[in-house]
Amino acid sequence: xxxxxxxxxxxxxxxxxxxxxxxxxxxxxxxxxxxxxxxxxxxxxxxxxxxxxxxxxxxxxxxxxxxxxxxxxxxxxxxxxxxxxxxxxxxxxxxxxxxxxxxxxxxxxxxxxxxxxxxxxxxxxxxxxxxxxxxxxxxxxxxxxxxxxxxxxxxxxxxxxxxxxxxxxxxxxxxxxxxxxxxxxxxxxxxxxxxxxxxxxxxxxxxxxxxxxxxxxxxxxxxxxxxxxxxxxxxxxxxxxxxxxxxxxxxxxxxxxxxxxxxxxxxxxxxxxxxxxxxxxxxxxxxxxxxxxxxxxxxxxxxxxxxxxxxxxxxxxxxxxxxxxxxxxxxxxxxxxxx
Numbered sequence: 275x276x277x278x279x280x281x282x283x284x285x286x287x288x289x290x291x292x293x294x295x296x297x298x299x300x301x302x303x304x305x306x307x308x309x310x311x312x313x314x315x316x317x318x319x320x321x322x323x324x325x326x327x328x329x330x331x332x333x334x335x336x337x338x339x340x341x342x343x344x345x346x347x348x349x350x351x352x353x354x355x356x357x358x359x360x361x362x363x364x365x366x367x368x369x370x371x372x373x374x375x376x377x378x379x380x381x382x383x384x385x386x387x388x389x390x391x392x393x394x395x396x397x398x399x400x401x402x403x404x405x406x407x408x409x410x411x412x413x414x415x416x417x418x419x420x421x422x423x424x425x426x427x428x429x430x431x432x433x434x435x436x437x438x439x440x441x442x443x444x445x446x447x448x449x450x451x452x453x454x455x456x457x458x459x460x461x462x463x464x465x466x467x468x469x470x471x472x473x474x475x476x477x478x479x480x481x482x483x484x485x486x487x488x489x490x491x492x493x494x495x496x497x498x499x500x501x502x503x504x505x506x507x508x509x510x511x512x513x514x515x516x517x518x519x520x521x522x523x524x525x526x527x528x529x530x531x532x533x534x535x536x537x538x539x540x541x542x543x544x545x546x547x548x549x550x551x552x553x554x555x556x557x558x559x560x561x562x563x564x565x566x567x568x569x570x571x572x573x574x575x576x577x578x579x580x581x582x583x584x585x586x587x588x589x590x591x592x593x594x595x596x597x598x599x600x601x602x603x604x605x606x607x608x609x610x611x612x613x
Contacts, residue, residue, distance in 0.1 A: 277611055281534070281536070284441065285537070285538065289539070290600075297357075301354075301355055301359070304380055307320060307379060309348075327502055328343070342372050356377060360511050361511060378443075378505045378509065381443045381482060382482060385445070385482070386498055404453075408454060412603070413450040413451060419608060422612070429459055439478070439528075439529075439550060440475065441479060443509055452466055452487060467487045476521055478522060480508045480510055512545055526550075534562075535561070535562045540565070
């Protein structure tokens with residue numbers, strides 16, 4: 275069990291274990307997908323699925339959409355991330371639309387190639403292999419903390435002290451949790467659903483949609499041919515105005531009341547820190563644990579100051595040089611989170 279209300283704040287580095295890209299890798303992937311080149315209607319360069327969907331969705335306007343895609347591909351190398359690029363060029367509506375569609379396409383493709391997708395396989399051997407790989411990761415360590423000291427009869431309360439704030443568009447953490455819960459209690463999918471319904475997941479910038487056990491409409495993990503333009507309406511970039519959203523108000527309340535706040539693979543962008551900083555300050559200063567990888571001392575000092583400003587405490591900063599160290603971090607610091 276956990277030592278108190280705990281919020282995991284997940285950034286791109288937390289999903290690297292599952293084959294997901296960090297910001298710079300995603301930007302390069304999107305650039306390659308949108309750098310279209312045609313020869314008599316044949317796609318010689320660029321993503322064929324995106325090309326087909328743009329032609330179908332935009333019709334007579336498709337030449338303008340492809341021109342916007344090519345403009346985005348030509349400038350994205352000047353930015354650290356696709357979000358930064360789209361913010362600068364946000365006045366170009368078509369560039370924003372095709373950019374978000376490309377984000378969906380790229381993340382869906384990474385989900386599709388991830389070993390996590392084997393968890394949904396009908397083949398027992400494939401699922402067993404994926405579960406065995408999960409057993410060595412950070413999500414498994416979190417589940418071990420949750421199930422220890424809790425009887426199976428009380429499993430519906432498994433997530434009573436855990437919430438996720440994920441800045442990722444992928445659904446890796448939720449997928450891993452779902453299947454590890456099934457394994458821990460030796461139950462079928464249908465029995466795991468009410469347990470997972472107790473997990474609060476906040477997505478400030480949206481994602482690829484609900485997973486199969488969630489209320490419809492849902493999207494399978496790693497869709498091979500995602501409806502990119504429809505799904506793009508469900509994501510925002512971090513520099514967009516999010517407006518008044520009840521889920522974000524609830525998220526702020528969770529952070530304000532948390533006993534533990536754990537940052538895994540998070541980038542600590544100023545805008546994101548402001549979003550997850552309780553306006554009134556925390557009820558009681560929480561324990562804050564955070565991973566940072568390969569950053570110089572000045573960056574660590576800035577991040578430490580931002581955490582102190584937000585939560586009134588000094589963070590326990592774990593320095594490393596590989597994003598997969600999220601697992602090592604939980605292994606070393608998990609004892610601080612356990613009851």
